[in-house]
Amino acid sequence: MNTSATALSLPRSATTTPATAVGGGWIGTTLLALAVAAVLGPFAWILTASFKYQIAIYSGEWPFTPTLSNYAEVLFGRRSDFVGNVVNSLIVASASTALVLVVGTLAAYSLQRFRWPVWVSAGFLGWTLVFHMIPVMTLIGPWYVAFRELGLYDTRIALILTHVTINLPMTVWLMRAFFRELPPEIEEAALVDGCRPLEAFRRVTLPLVIPGLIASGILAFIFSWNEFPVALSLTSRDLATVPVAIARFAQQYEIQHSQMAAASIVSTIPAVILMALGQRFIVRGLTLGAVK
Amino acid sequence: MAAVNIRNVGKQFDSVVVMRNIDLDVADGEFIVLVGASGCGKSTLLRMIAGLEPITSGEIAIGGRRVNELEPRERDVAMVFQTYALYPHLDVRENMSFSLRLRKRAPAEIDRLVEATATTLDLQPLLARLPRALSGGQRQRVAMGRAIVRHPQLFLFDEPLSNLDAKLRVAMRTEIRALHQRLHATSIYVTHDQVEAMTMADRMVVMNAGRIEQIGRPLDVYDHPATLYVAQFIGSPAINVWTGVVEASSEGASLRTDHGLRLALPASDVTAGTRLAAAFRPEHVVLDGVGPLEARVSVVEPLGPETYVYLDVGGTRVCARVDRTQTLAPGDPVRCDVAASAIHVFDASNGARLSTTS
Numbered sequence: 001m002n003t004s005a006t007a008l009s010l011p012r013s014a015t016t017t018p019a020t021a022v023g024g025g026w027i028g029t030t031l032l033a034l035a036v037a038a039v040l041g042p043f044a045w046i047l048t049a050s051f052k053y054q055i056a057i058y059s060g061e062w063p064f065t066p067t068l069s070n071y072a073e074v075l076f077g078r079r080s081d082f083v084g085n086v087v088n089s090l091i092v093a094s095a096s097t098a099l100v101l102v103v104g105t106l107a108a109y110s111l112q113r114f115r116w117p118v119w120v121s122a123g124f125l126g127w128t129l130v131f132h133m134i135p136v137m138t139l140i141g142p143w144y145v146a147f148r149e150l151g152l153y154d155t156r157i158a159l160i161l162t163h164v165t166i167n168l169p170m171t172v173w174l175m176r177a178f179f180r181e182l183p184p185e186i187e188e189a190a191l192v193d194g195c196r197p198l199e200a201f202r203r204v205t206l207p208l209v210i211p212g213l214i215a216s217g218i219l220a221f222i223f224s225w226n227e228f229p230v231a232l233s234l235t236s237r238d239l240a241t242v243p244v245a246i247a248r249f250a251q252q253y254e255i256q257h258s259q260m261a262a263a264s265i266v267s268t269i270p271a272v273i274l275m276a277l278g279q280r281f282i283v284r285g286l287t288l289g290a291v292k
Numbered sequence: 293m294a295a296v297n298i299r300n301v302g303k304q305f306d307s308v309v310v311m312r313n314i315d316l317d318v319a320d321g322e323f324i325v326l327v328g329a330s331g332c333g334k335s336t337l338l339r340m341i342a343g344l345e346p347i348t349s350g351e352i353a354i355g356g357r358r359v360n361e362l363e364p365r366e367r368d369v370a371m372v373f374q375t376y377a378l379y380p381h382l383d384v385r386e387n388m389s390f391s392l393r394l395r396k397r398a399p400a401e402i403d404r405l406v407e408a409t410a411t412t413l414d415l416q417p418l419l420a421r422l423p424r425a426l427s428g429g430q431r432q433r434v435a436m437g438r439a440i441v442r443h444p445q446l447f448l449f450d451e452p453l454s455n456l457d458a459k460l461r462v463a464m465r466t467e468i469r470a471l472h473q474r475l476h477a478t479s480i481y482v483t484h485d486q487v488e489a490m491t492m493a494d495r496m497v498v499m500n501a502g503r504i505e506q507i508g509r510p511l512d513v514y515d516h517p518a519t520l521y522v523a524q525f526i527g528s529p530a531i532n533v534w535t536g537v538v539e540a541s542s543e544g545a546s547l548r549t550d551h552g553l554r555l556a557l558p559a560s561d562v563t564a565g566t567r568l569a570a571a572f573r574p575e576h577v578v579l580d581g582v583g584p585l586e587a588r589v590s591v592v593e594p595l596g597p598e599t600y601v602y603l604d605v606g607g608t609r610v611c612a613r614v615d616r617t618q619t620l621a622p623g624d625p626v627r628c629d630v631a632a633s634a635i636h637v638f639d640a641s642n643g644a645r646l647s648t649t650s
Contacts, residue, residue, distance in 0.1 A: 185377035188344050191364040192371045192448075193391035193438070207381045 050261035057257045070262035082263055084238075085245035090270075092156055092231075092241060093224040096163035100220050101213055103164065104171030109201070111172070112179040113187075125176075128169035136166060140233045147234060154236045162230050167220040174219070178212030179205075215281040218274045225270060242267045294355030294445040294478055295320045296341065301350030303336055303502075311336060311502040314350070321476040323469075327489035328499035329525070334482045335450055337499070341480060342448050343367050355445050365394075367446075370439035374451040376431045378423040384410075384434050385419040391442050409441040412471075429460045436468070440475070449481040453488065465491060486526050490514065498522045516636075520643035523571045523636055529600055529611045533571045535640050540564040553585065553606045556632045560646065567640040574600060576634035577612035579620075583629025589620050603628065 049057055051066040074082045111121045143162055144153070152158040182205065190200035206213075228243040235244065246267060249260035275282070296318040303311035311333045318324045326334040339345035341352055343364035352359055359367050370391075378387050385406055392402045410416045413433045423431055432452060439447055449468075453461045469492050472479055483489055489496045490510045498505045498513065498521075506518040517523035523531050536549035538557070545562055547555040547570050555570055562568065579601070587603040587610070594616060601620055603610045605628070612628065620626070637646045 183375055183377065185373045185375050186379065188342075188364075189371065189373060189377040189438075190379070190390075191344065192342055192369060193442075194365040194394040196363070196365065199394075204379055204381075 046261045046264050049257060050265045052258055052261075054256065054258045070258045071266070074259050074262045074266065080259075081237075082242075082245055082266070085240055085242050086266070088156065088235075088239055089225055089241040089243075089267075092159045092163065093221050093270075095156070096160045096167065096224045097217050097221040099160065100164045100167045100171050101217055104168055104216065105175050105206075105209075105213065107168075108172045108175035109179055109205070112176050113184070125172070128172055132169040137229055140230055143230070144233055153234065154239060156239060158234050159231060159239070159241070162234065163220075163224040163227060166227070166230070167223055170223075171216045171220060174216045175209065175212050178209040182208055211281045214278050218278040218282060221274060222271045225267075296446060296478065296480065297351075297353040297356075298337075298341070299351045299353075301337075301340065301352060302348050303333070303340065303345070304348040309502070312349075314504060316497060316504065316507065318478060318480060321478055323472050323479045323481065323492060323494045325481045325483060325489040325493035325496045326499060327483055327486055327493075327496055327525075328505075330484055332499040333502040334484075334497075334499050338371075338448050338450055338480060338482045341446075342369055342371050368444050369446040369448055370442050370444040371448040371450065372435045372439050372452040374454050376423075376435040376452075376455075378431060378434055378438070380423050383420055383422050384415060384426070384437075387423070387434055388415075388419075388437050388441050390438070405441050409437045412440070413437045428456055429464070432456060432464060436471075440471070445478065447477050447479040449479065451483055452481075453483075454485075461488075468492065487528060490526070498525060500525075516645075517571075518645050520569050520571065520638040520645075523638070527573060529574055531571045531573050531636075532577070532610045533569050534608065535567065535569045538562050538564050538566045538568055549606075549608075551606045551608050553608070555585075555630060555635070557637060558632045558635050560637065562637060562646055568646065569638045569640045569643070571636045571638065572630045572634055574611040574613040576631055577603075577610060578629045578631065579612055579614055579618065579626050580629060581627050583627045585628050585630075587626050587628050589622050589624040589626060592620055592622060 048064075050070055051068070052061075052064050053067055053069070055061075056064045074080050107124075110116070111124060139162075143158075147153045147155075147158040152161075186208070187200050187205055190204040191197065195203060225241075226243060227241075228247070231241040232244050232247070235241065240248070242263070246260055246263045249256040249263065296316075298314055298316040298318075301311070301314040302309065314337060316324075326337060328334050336345055340347050341354075343359065343362060343366075347360055354367055354369065379390065382390065388406050388409060389402050392405060397405075406419075407416075410419055413436060415430075415433055415437055418426060418430060418434070423434065426434065432455075435452065452468075453464050456464060465488060468481075481488075481492060489498075493510050495507060495509055496513055497507045500519075500521050506513055506522045508516075508518075513522060514526055517526060517531075520533070524533065534547065534549045534551075534553070534555060536547045536553075536555075539546050539548050539554075543556070544559060545557045545564070547557055547568060549555060549570075557568075557570065585605055587605040589601055590604045590609070591602040593600040593602070597616065599614050599616050599618065599620075601612045601614055603612055603626065610628075614620070638644060639646055
C-alpha cells in the first residue's frame with residue numbers, strides 16, 4: 001500500500017507544483033516541502049536502510065559503509081524465496097489485470113452504449129461504487145470460506161479472481177469515461193462502411209480507447225501488485241506475493257530490517273517503471289471530462 | 293444506383309410516436325433533400341434508411357429490395373455525418389479504403405479507387421495525414437471521399453455542411469451538387485437550412501413534427517406551399533402572414549385582419565366568416581406610394597443586389613423586397629399594396645392550403 005501511495009502522488013505533485021510555485025509565497029513553498037518530505041522521507045529511509053548492515057540500522061551509524069549484501073541475500077540467498085514471490089506477484093498481477101480489462105471494458109461499453117433501462121445502468125454503476133467503498137477486510141472472511149469450499153484456497157486463481165473483483169469498479173468507471181468521449185457516429189460510420197457490430201468495436205472503438213486501457217491497466221496492475229490483506233489470507237508460504245513476503249521479514253524473534261528494506265525497494269521497481277511509462281495516460285484518464 | 297421506396301413508415305421510441313405514415317419515393321439518380329426544423333424527424337428518417345435506427349412499422353426498400361431486416365452493412369449505402377465521423381486513428385488513405393478493405397477487394401483495385409476518388413476531391417496531398425491534422429473543410433472532403441470511393445447504391449448526407457463556416461458551406465454546396473451531376477448517384481440529404489434545400493434539391497421534402505408536409509421541386513414548393521408551415525419555413529426573409537376573418541363585398545372577398553386592416557383576397561371559394569391566414573412573400577409587397585395600406589419604414593437592410601425593408605403596417609411587421617435604387621430611411625411614411633394573385637390562403641385552424649395561386 002505504501003508504494004501505491006508514493007507512486008500515485010508522483011503525477012499529482014508534478015502537475016500542481018508549477019501553479020503553486022507561481023501563486024504562493026514562502027508558506028506555500030514550505031507546505032510543499034513538507035508534503036514532499038512526508039512522501040519521500042520514508043522512501044529515502046528505506047532506500048538507505050537497504051544498503052546498511054542490520055547492525056548499522058540499530059546503531060544509527062552515519063555516515064555508513066554501503067553494502068549490497070542485503071540485495072544479494074534477498075535475491076540470491078539460499079534461504080530466500082523472494083524471487084519466487086516476485087514471480088507469483090507478476091503472474092497474479094498480470095492475469096488479474098488482463099482479466100479485469102476484458103471484463104471491465106466490455107461492461108463499461110455496454111453500460112455506456114446500449115440502451116439499458118436507467119435502473120440497470122444506474123443500479124450497476126451505483127453498486128460498483130458502493131462495493132468500492134466497502135473495506136476489503138470485510139470480504140476476506142467470506143472469500144476464505146468460499147474458496148476453501150471450492151477447493152481454490154491457496155491457489156493463484158483465487159487471488160486473481162479477488163483482485164479482478166476489487167479492481168472492477170475502478171476499471172468500469174474509468175473505461176466508461178473514455179467510451180463516453182467517443183462520438184457514437186464513428187462506430188455508426190463503421191457499421192455503414194461494412195462492419196459487423198463486433199468488428200466495429202474491435203477495429204474502430206477499441207483502438208480509440210487504448211489510452212484508457214493503458215491507464216486502467218497500470219492502476220489495476222499496481223493495485224494487485226501491492227495488495228496485502230487478501231494475499232495474506234488466501235495464500236500460504238509457497239504462493240505468497242511480494243507484499244506478504246516483505247511482511248514475513250518481521251518474524252517472531254527478529255525483524256530483518258535491512259533485507260526487508262531491500263525487498264521493499266525491489267518491489268517498487270515495476271510500479272515505478274509503469275508509472276514512468278504511463279503517467280500521461282493516467283493523468284488523462286483520471287481527469288477525463290474535467291477539462292475539454 | 294437505385295430507387296428508394298418508403299412505405300407507411302412509422303417510428304416509436306418506447307410509447308412516444310415520433311413519426312407515422314411516412315411515404316416517399318426517391319427515383320434512381322435523384323437528389324432529395326429532407327428539410328425541417330430540428331426535431332422534425334428528418335435525421336431519424338435518414339438513420340432508419342441507413343439501418344442505424346430500427347423501424348417500428350412500414351417498409352423501406354432500396355433498389356427494389358426490402359431492407360427493414362438488413363444490417364447497415366448489408367444495405368449498400370454510404371453516409372456522410374455532420375461530425376464527419378472520420379476514424380481518428382487512421383490516415384486519410386486508410387479512412388477512404390476502410391470499407392473496401394472490409395469487403396476484401398484486391399489491393400491493386402483499392403489503390404486505384406482511392407487514387408481516383410482522391411483526385412476527384414483534391415485529396416491527393418492529404419492521403420498520408422491523420423484526420424486531426426486536417427481543417428474542417430478537408431475533413432468534410434475526406435468524409436465525402438470515404439462515401440464516394442465505394443460506389444454505393446445510395447448516398448445519405450446528415451447535415452454534412454453544418455459545421456463549416458458560411459463561405460466554405462456555399463462552396464461545398466455547389467461542389468456536392470456538381471459531384472451529383474457527374475455521378476448521378478441517388479442521394480438523400482438532410483438539412484435544417486432551407487437555402488441548402490432550395491439550391492441543392494431535385495425535389496425537397498419538408499418535414500414537421502414527424503410528418504411530411506410537402507414533397508416537390510424547390511420552386512414549386514416555394515410558389516405553392518401546401519401548408520402554412522411550409523410557407524413560413526421556406527423562403528428568407530420569411531413570408532408575411534396575416535390572420536383574420538373573411539368578409540364578402542361587391543369587389544370580391546377580402547380579409548379583415550386581427551389588426552383591423554383590410555386585404556383583398558384572390559378569387560376563390562372562401563366563405564365569409566371563415567378564419568384565414570393570408571401569406572405573401574416580401575417580393576410581392578409593392579411600395580408604389582398609392583397602395584391602400586399605410587405604412588411606416590422601421591428597418592432597412594441593404595443586401596447589395598436588393599434591399600429588404602421592414603414596415604410597420606397598422607401595428608404588424610411586414611417585410612418587403614425593394615430595388616436597391618429605392619432610397620428609404622427608417623421613419624419614412626409609405627403606401628403599399630399586395631397583389632391579390634400573390635396571396636396564399638390557409639385555413640387558420642389547421643394550416644391547410646385553401647387557395648390556388650398562379
